[in-house]
Amino acid sequence: MVGLPARGKTYISQKVCRYLTWLSIKTKVFNVGNYRRKLHGANMPHTFFDPHNCIGEQHRREAAAAAMEDMIRWFNEEQGVVAIYDATNSTIARRKWLHESLSKQDIKVLFIESICQDESLIIANIKEVKLSSPDYANVDPEDAAIDFRARIDHYKEQYETITEENYTYIKLINVGSQTIINMIQVYLESRIVYYLMNLHIAPRKIYFSRHGESQFNVQGKIGGDSFLSPRGELYAAKLPGLISDNLGGKPLTVWTSTMNRTIQTAAGLPYPKMQWKALDELDSGLCDGMTYEEIEQKYPEDYANRDEDKFNYRYRGGESYRDVVLRLEPIIMELERHENILIVGHQAILRCIYAYFMNYDQDDLPYLKIPLHTVIEFTPKAYGCEEKRYKVDIEAVDTHRPKPVKAKAVVKPTATGVPNKPKSVPGASGEIVKDPVSILPLKNHKDKEIPNGTAINGTTNGINGSHSHTNGVTPEAAIAGLHLSDPPKARERLIPSTTKV
Ligand code: F6P
Numbered sequence: 119m120v121g122l123p124a125r126g127k128t129y130i131s132q133k134v135c136r137y138l139t140w141l142s143i144k145t146k147v148f149n150v151g152n153y154r155r156k157l158h159g160a161n162m163p164h165t166f167f168d169p170h171n172c173i174g175e176q177h178r179r180e181a182a183a184a185a186m187e188d189m190i191r192w193f194n195e196e197q198g199v200v201a202i203y204d205a206t207n208s209t210i211a212r213r214k215w216l217h218e219s220l221s222k223q224d225i226k227v228l229f230i231e232s233i234c235q236d237e238s239l240i241i242a243n244i245k246e247v248k249l250s251s252p253d254y255a256n257v258d259p260e261d262a263a264i265d266f267r268a269r270i271d272h273y274k275e276q277y278e279t280i281t282e283e284n285y286t287y288i289k290l291i292n293v294g295s296q297t298i299i300n301m302i303q304v305y306l307e308s309r310i311v312y313y314l315m316n317l318h319i320a321p322r323k324i325y326f327s328r329h330g331e332s333q334f335n336v337q338g339k340i341g342g343d344s345f346l347s348p349r350g351e352l353y354a355a356k357l358p359g360l361i362s363d364n365l366g367g368k369p370l371t372v373w374t375s376t377m378n379r380t381i382q383t384a385a386g387l388p389y390p391k392m393q394w395k396a397l398d399e400l401d402s403g404l405c406d407g408m409t410y411e412e413i414e415q416k417y418p419e420d421y422a423n424r425d426e427d428k429f430n431y432r433y434r435g436g437e438s439y440r441d442v443v444l445r446l447e448p449i450i451m452e453l454e455r456h457e458n459i460l461i462v463g464h465q466a467i468l469r470c471i472y473a474y475f476m477n478y479d480q481d482d483l484p485y486l487k488i489p490l491h492t493v494i495e496f497t498p499k500a501y502g503c504e505e506k507r508y509k510v511d512i513e514a515v516d517t518h519r520p521k522p523v524k525a526k527a528v529v530k531p532t533a534t535g536v537p538n539k540p541k542s543v544p545g546a547s548g549e550i551v552k553d554p555v556s557i558l559p560l561k562n563h564k565d566k567e568i569p570n571g572t573a574i575n576g577t578t579n580g581i582n583g584s585h586s587h588t589n590g591v592t593p594e595a596a597i598a599g600l601h602l603s604d605p606p607k608a609r610e611r612l613i614p615s616t617t618k619v
Contacts, residue, residue: 120207120231120280122273123266124243126293127232129501130314131202134230137313137450140443140474143199143306148189150205151253154181160252164268169276182212190223200306201225208277217285228307229287230314231280236292240270246500294318316454323365324453324475324496325460326468329379330354331490331514334407338515341399341406346382352512353491354383360493360508361387361460370458373397373449375467384462396445399464403436410519425522428484439484443470450474465517468494475503485521490514
């Protein structure tokens with residue numbers, strides 16, 4: 119990352135980290151501020167950051183070096199793929215040091231600079247985020263704000279925007295407003311750049327609802343393309359009122375899958391609609407149209423294998439949750455770009471999208487509770503998503519199957535002779551990441567209370583050079599520096615294309 123304090127660097131780091139982690143790319147943020155606090159204590163006055171303060175300067179260099187050391191160790195010993203080095207990195211000399219140290223290790227560097235030209239946003243960021251940082255614990259907010267402004271001024275004295283022609287970089291000006299890119303070379307870099315170009319911070323709401331109860335739901339069958347049950351139809355009739363009561367007259371776009379039950383549920387919503395094949399329910403292949411009991415009887419090994427590793431289990435002739443995550447990537451991009459959206463979707467699909475925003479890992483994702491006849495509302499905030507749930511008072515069956523306490527794996531070849539559990543290279547997309555990085559202290563994965571998450575989104579008009587937004591996106595700034603580990607040759611295969619779009 120590159121940028122002055124309070125430019126949203128940490129926010130951008132976390133967004134990128136969550137996005138890549140969701141795609142199974144092993145990613146971790148190294149926040150140099152945390153190393154500084156650990157090594158030299160929090161509550162440092164602004165004078166600590168004065169470039170003329172030799173001791174402060176030395177201490178800050180030590181923190182930077184400690185973070186770098188850990189980061190390199192993580193790449194080498196833990197097969198990390200993308201490390202995000204979250205610090206100001208605001209001088210040419212510091213970036214040179216970073217670039218040289220990492221290049222020596224065969225690690226590619228992508229600098230992400232965030233520039234903010236909107237003073238009101240910087241002030242909002244200081245108030246919302248910085249004053250609650252451990253640096254200002256027990257400090258009067260007004261004194262803290264004054265001190266933080268002075269800290270920014272110290273950095274401004276030395277600040278050099280990135281112009282190094284031979285470095286790979288992206289410069290985000292007023293996030294979502296203008297982007298300048300330089301020397302993007304590999305596929306993963308271009309994915310990250312594209313993602314960043316889609317971010318915006320305009321206030322908005324994202325709603326999720328499963329379709330109304332379907333005829334198959336009532337019969338306990340999975341998959342299929344049935345229509346709604348009578349109770350499902352009642353839910354569909356109530357949905358427009360619920361949404362408009364919450365949203366008022368604001369614009370909204372409704373996305374559905376191409377399946378009857380979501381289209382029927384959305385039919386009465388007086389908003390523009392889009393059908394996405396990518397939003398179709400997880401394909402249960404040969405098991406489509408069966409009940410869970412029938413699957414257990416007919417395909418006991420498959421049934422046990424799914425319980426053992428639900429995220430990776432792929433139905434015979436169908437999909438796994440991992441497959442679904444990959445096919446949903448374009449949906450996430452679009453979600454980030456757009457403003458108010460309502461997705462009328464399916465259980466497995468909404469679990470995957472929910473996990474992206476709320477940072478759930480792969481073990482928990484397939485068991486998330488997304489009940490029927492319930493609208494989930496997300497309001498993206500600076501460092502998380504506020505969630506509300508509206509339960510509509512119409513009975514529906516419960517389709518949630520809890521995680522089995524002790525599942526037994528019976529790994530046998532599938533009908534195609536290929537085991538369901540994919541063999542994989544650590545770090546590559548499609549692999550099994552045993553210990554997905556939890557980037558945000560957003561929630562305790564153990565308790566399933568409504569957590570904080572994160573979201574922003576953006577609109578973009580192009581990939582190369584600068585682009586402008588037309589949606590009145592409010593600006594924010596951030597500096598980001600991303601380091602792409604490059605050792606194995608396979609780096610360009612990190613994000614495979616979607617399996618089914
Ligand atoms: O039961 C409803 C349903 O949408 C099925 O069509 C689908 O196969 C299932 O949920 C996904 O949930 P799980 O992964 O828990 O089986």
